[in-house]
Each structure stands twice: as C-alpha cells, then as structure tokens.
Amino acid sequence: MKAGGALIVAAGAAVAACALGVLAGSTGLAAASAEIFWQIRVPRVLAGFGTGAALAVSGALMQLLTRNALADPYVLGVAGGASVGALGTMLVAAATGTPLSEWGIALGAAAGAFLAATLLFALMGRRLAAPASAAQGDASTSLLLVGIMIGSGCSAVVSLILTLASDGQLRGMVFWLLGDLNGATQWQIVWLALGVALVLVWPTARQLDWLSRGDAWAATLGVPVARRRIVAIVAAAIATGAAVATAGAIGFVGLVVPHALRLLGVRSAPLLLPASALGGGAFVVLVDAAARTVVAPLQLPVGVLAAAVGVPAFIAMLLHRPRGQRSP
C-alpha cells in the first residue's frame, strides 16, 4: 500500500471509529438522548481518541529515538511516575478522608509524570545534550535503560501502594492501572498535550528518520541532534503524561500502532506520526466502544480489551505478510 493511501485509510478509520463510538451504547447501536450523547458519549470518545493518539504518537517517537521497535511510551518511566502520582493521590486522599475527584487523580498523575520526566532529564541531560560524534556511542541505549529503571522503581512504589491500600480502594486502583476510560470526561488536557507534542516534532519529523539511522550521520545532514532528541523526548513525555492522567495506563497502543502502520507501508516519520495519532485514536475508541457494550451493563477496562483484541491481531499481521519482507 502506498504510504499516502495508508494515511487516508487511517483518517477514514478514525472518523468511522468516532461515529461508532458515539452511537454505541449499553442498549445497542442507537442514538441516545441528547443529554447522554453530549454529556457522556462525546466527551468519552474524545477522551479515548486523544488518549490513544497521544500514546501512539509517543510510542512512535520513542521507537525512533531509541532505534528500537520494542520501545513504547512507557519506556521513559514517565507513565510509571504518573501511576505513582495517581495512586499516591488516591491513597493519601483516603487516609486523610479528603473527597477526591477525577481532576484530583489526573492532577496527581500529571505531577508524577512531570517528576519522572524531570528525573530522567537530570540523569540523562548531559549525555542527551552532547553533540553527535562518531567518537562515542550514542545515547539511545542508556536512555532506554535509564527510562526502564525509572519505570521499574515506579512499579515497586505502585506495588507498595497497592499493599498499603484498603480493600475498598484496591478495586479503583487496579482499574486505573489497567487503563480505564470510565468516567474520563476531561478530554481537553490530552488533546492539548497531543497538539503541543505534534507541533513540537512534526515540522522537523524527517530529521527523526535520519536520527534513527545514526546520530553522527544525521549530524552530517545538518540535524541539530541534541536539540531534536531533547524536544522529541519532551513531546513524548507530555503526551504520555497527559494520556495516563486521562485514562490510566492503557498498554499496547503505543507499542503496536506505530508498528502496525510500518507494516502497512507508513515508514517515514512525517507520515508515521500523524498516522499513529489517527490509528491510535481510532483503535482506543473502537476498543472502548466494545468494552462498554460487549458485556453491558458491565464495563470492561479498555486496557484489558485492547490487549485481548490487539495481541492476536498483531501476531496475525506479523506472520501473514507478503513474501520478500523479512523480520519486522
């Protein structure tokens, strides 16, 4: 498939997914009352779309930066920080008897994401800011490892919070960790973050393709390597932090959507980033529509269904590719 064609398909899928998302309800496919439609479904679809788009864009950025197809938004440790922030807020609120709104949790998550990103830059800043040189190895592997270490540290804190939490809080916390759009009505933050991230990286996206072939080589083409890398990490951290604050730690989207698009022929970053936004948004909206209708009135966490649908689909895609293409 031509890359431009794939982008059009992704845009069509995004529109169709949103249409389906606002029409699907627990009572089947039907137009709901105006109140439910505008107060519940539209914000939820917007939140879902923005979350999926932000995660997929962030995943595509991290894969390009670390030159690793296995990278996802969570390798930076930013999402881990957001989880600690959100769960910590829930724990503290319960311990002190403070009533906690969705906004409070989102704020806690955003603060955690910000702290984790600050830690990442404090640890990696000097290496990331070093000019590209053939004399030394590049910073991508250490970035990956430091990010994963921050993430592991955060997981430990999350486990600690879960053991400290009361049985009543545990359910809410686990749902949050699995990724849940239930009650996610603040769609504005994640859309704003997505917009900021795309404005930061998209105009120079082609340089990210060069960076993925080697820092020093990109530098010979005139890429300001350190600045490009730092701006891309900031964009990814903003998008991930906002997405996790909005809907919890939805897995899978950020890893797989860019990957699937590459398999469909969308390779260059200037196309891959917008296509990831469209594809990731469409994917989460569709999965969320299924999550709240398949076993209605029960609502499944969207993260669980995303993996349940996505894993077999992705494996099938990997194994059934045209001849002549080897290894993803």
Add this chain to the structure above:
Amino acid sequence: MTGPPIDLEVRELRLTAGGGATARSLFTGLGFHVRSGERWVVIGPNGSGKSSLLAALAGVFPIGAGVVRVDGLPLPEWRPSALADRRAWSPQFWSDPFPATVTESAALARQRSSPWRVAASDRLDDAEVDVVLDRLDLRRFADADVRSLSGGERQRVAIATALLQGAPLLLLDEPASHLDPAHQRLLLDVLVAHSRAGGAVVVSLHDLNLAWDLASHCVLLDGRGGASAGTREQLMDADRLAALFGVRIEAIELRGSRRFVTGARAPSTDA
C-alpha cells in the same frame, strides 16, 4: 552533484581517540589538500585512526588540534545544512532499526530542505534514484527490505545513499568491505566516474591493490602517531607499506599496474 569544484584542506591535524584517562593520540601534524578530480585513499592498520579521520573531515569527530577547511571555510563556521550539500559521509556501520526498502534507504538524504518529501515510494519524479540503483546493481532489490540484504548488498545501498546526497566530496569509510571482486571493481568505476565529473573522494581501504587502482593520492596512518600524505607514487611502495602493517610485502609490475603481494608477518622490530 551540485555547485562549484570542491576543495578540502587539512592542516596540522591531531586526533585523539577515547577520552579521559584512556585517551591516546592517533596522529599529529597531518596535512593534505584535496581538490576536484582527486581520489584519496586512507591506508593504515586497525585502530590507526582511519575512521576517525574520515569522521573528522565530515565534522563529526572532535579535532584535537589543527584545522579542516572546506572551500576555504573552517568546518565549525559552516552552516550544517549547507555543508551537507558539499560533502557526504558514509559511516562503517549503519543502523536499520525499522522496515525500509532499498529505494527508501538510498533516497534518505535526498531533497533535504523539503520536509514535505516524505516517502520514497511516493517520489516517482526522482529519476536519479533509479539511475544510481541501476549503477550499483541494486535495481532488482529496489523494493526489498534493507534488513534482508547481505552485507555486500547493504554496503552498496550505503554507497548509493552517499551518492544520492548530491555532494561533490564523498567521505566513505571502508566502502569496499563485504564487496565481492566484481562489485569492488564496480565501486572503483563509480568513484572514478564521480571524480572525473568534478567531485572528489576520500575513502579508507584495506585492499592495497584496489587502493592502488583507485587512488590518485593517499594518506598513510601508522598507528603509532605518524601520518603522511602524498601522491600514490610517492607513498605506495612495498617497503613503506610493509613497515606500516608489519608484514612482508612485495610489489610487482603486472600488465602496467602495480600489484602488492603480502606474505608472512615481519619479525617484530620494536620488541
């Protein structure tokens, strides 16, 4: 290839490998002058600084002392994107982390100023890509994934990428590695044609016979801090090369060309 004739001047160059306590001097006081139409070959044992020299000429290796000028202007004073129009650098190793066709990889450095030229597969108007792929015997791999190629095939893609950058000065780090004899000769023809069309090349090579056939000039790095530069005839004689590598080397004249025959390692002289 674009622009006026190329001019690369190296003066009193000193390069250092590693940093801090492990730093060691690669060579000092190297000077030479590359002009359009010339083909320079960098020769020296492993670790003598060939790759570092090429990277330094490209502006991506810290210079310990001395100056590198392109078209009369020291490297740090160049606007990086303008320099990309004057010289192309091809490293010894490439990272191919994601699927990409041979055409996409070869055309990577095309049309650098346009962020909108996004996917090589949509770039049907770029006939030069096909010409270069043909020239390097890559046409039948045009749509293959670069990661499915053999080492020699990948090497030819790297050469295509460098050629398609459109710069008159080519700085290629071991462009003959992994190439079979036929493709080594093809590389030689391509580089000779490039220099005759007004470009210049600086390449590192280990095959002395290929080096002799390609070079108009050469740089010898001895790995012990010494460096010399001059014409092929001045520097590429058997005794000098034997001392450089520490092996027995004999030169014979065969059908009007000098051939180097290497033998056993020479007894160590510095023990």
